[in-house]
Amino acid sequence: MVSIPGPSVIPDRVLAAMNRPMPNIYEGDLIEVSFSVQDDLRKIARTERPVFISVSNGHGAWEMAISNTLSRGDKVLVLESGTFAVGWGEMAEVSGVKAEILSGSDPDPVNPEALEERLKADVSKEIAAVMVVQVDTATSVRNDIQAIRKAIDAADHPALLMVDCIASLGCEPYEHDEWGVDITVAATQKGLMVPPGLGFVFASEKALAAHERADLRNGYFDWEPRTNPEQHYKIYCGTPPIQHLWAMREALDMLFEEGLENVWERHRVLADAVRAAVEAWHAPNGLSFNIASPESRSNSVTTILTGDVNASELRRIAESDAGLTLGIGLDEFVDRAFRIGHMGHLNPPMILGTLGTIEATLTTMGAPMRESGVAAAAAVVGAAL
Numbered sequence: 001m002v003s004i005p006g007p008s009v010i011p012d013r014v015l016a017a018m019n020r021p022m023p024n025i026y027e028g029d030l031i032e033v034s035f036s037v038q039d040d041l042r043k044i045a046r047t048e049r050p051v052f053i054s055v056s057n058g059h060g061a062w063e064m065a066i067s068n069t070l071s072r073g074d075k076v077l078v079l080e081s082g083t084f085a086v087g088w089g090e091m092a093e094v095s096g097v098k099a100e101i102l103s104g105s106d107p108d109p110v111n112p113e114a115l116e117e118r119l120k121a122d123v124s125k126e127i128a129a130v131m132v133v134q135v136d137t138a139t140s141v142r143n144d145i146q147a148i149r150k151a152i153d154a155a156d157h158p159a160l161l162m163v164d165c166i167a168s169l170g171c172e173p174y175e176h177d178e179w180g181v182d183i184t185v186a187a188t189q190k191g192l193m194v195p196p197g198l199g200f201v202f203a204s205e206k207a208l209a210a211h212e213r214a215d216l217r218n219g220y221f222d223w224e225p226r227t228n229p230e231q232h233y234k235i236y237c238g239t240p241p242i243q244h245l246w247a248m249r250e251a252l253d254m255l256f257e258e259g260l261e262n263v264w265e266r267h268r269v270l271a272d273a274v275r276a277a278v279e280a281w282h283a284p285n286g287l288s289f290n291i292a293s294p295e296s297r298s299n300s301v302t303t304i305l306t307g308d309v310n311a312s313e314l315r316r317i318a319e320s321d322a323g324l325t326l327g328i329g330l331d332e333f334v335d336r337a338f339r340i341g342h343m344g345h346l347n348p349p350m351i352l353g354t355l356g357t358i359e360a361t362l363t364t365m366g367a368p369m370r371e372s373g374v375a376a377a378a379a380v381v382g383a384a385l
């Protein structure tokens with residue numbers, strides 16, 4: 001069992017949907033699937049606006065968002081809350097954009113008041129875009145995107161709001177249009193239950209207007225040729241990612257069969273089960289949450305600090321002796337944290353199996369534990385059945 005925060009478990013239905021020979025790519029079924037996938041992805045991001053698909057991982061979608069909306073010399077404000085928004089900002093810098101980091105106080109979420117203050121100080125409106133993640137997969141913090149939008153509005157600032165939802169789309173409630181997001185970036189392999197290989201960029205009217213002026217536009221990622229429905233081949237700037245489109249079609253069917261709100265609720269319940277386990281395990285010198293405030297803990301991944309327990313050793317034993325692969329601690333968390341991915345195709349036996357195996361590993365290591373995390377998690381799951 002793999003319980004890492006992406007790539008997540010691929011459902012058998014999705015794997016089976018990919019297992020088909022090459023079709024006619026100029027007309028027929030594949031073209032219909034391609035357009036239906038685009039329409040339905042927009043329902044997942046809750047937008048009426050277009051989605052652009054990059055044949056890449058999430059980093060490619062980051063680049064697609066940057067190159068289509070920004071120009072050399074522009075400045076972006078990166079809202080730090082872990083690793084990922086900063087990485088996105090660094091990519092913008094490589095493209096010739098100036099990236100200013102609004103430092104966060106890890107492990108807290110982005111502070112909307114600090115953002116409002118910084119934007120108010122930008123009297124010449126130099127900042128072209130604000131970059132933030134909804135969920136940072138390293139720290140497992142969830143940022144409040146609505147509060148961030150309100151802060152931008154309160155400062156009366158024209159910057160684009162660009163949100164990385166790679167670790168949260170299909171897991172956490174999200175409303176691209178209603179929340180006034182300009183760019184939403186997502187990818188297949190986390191909450192969307194499809195192997196890595198496609199990135200998605202959702203754009204607002206304002207982002208499409210910025211595209212008209214953007215001078216970072218390039219040959220491959222440029223949105224312009226990708227908008228003509230009569231020229232399907234150009235939508236992907238070449239041969240369509242056939243297997244991934246079939247996979248995405250099946251995954252979207254599964255999400256709609258369950259109902260998107262039910263999918264969000266399932267993630268919340270299973271995340272609550274993980275959190276109940278961590279709380280029960282918590283003991284002096286033992287395990288604890290990385291994110292202190294309960295309302296900022298994400299429903300797709302949990303970063304667990306391990307105190308005196310060696311996190312690498314814990315992961316090694318869990319994997320080699322019990323067949324459970326856990327997420328590594330990223331950056332400063334190596335050896336002192338591990339992560340449980342609870343995103344995408346996940347149900348109670350899977351999460352209870354993961355938590356039970358962690359508890360067995362802690363037991364064999366003689367790690368300090370207050371009480372059984374499995375019992376606490378089962379109580380949460382049971383109450384929601």
Ligand SMILES: *Cc1c(COP(=O)(O)O)cnc(C)c1O
Nearest residue numbers: 057058059084135137166167187
């Ligand atoms: C996984 C992830 C990425 C990177 O996606 P890749 O597909 O590995 O390029 C970016 N941002 C967040 C929040 C992620 O979780």
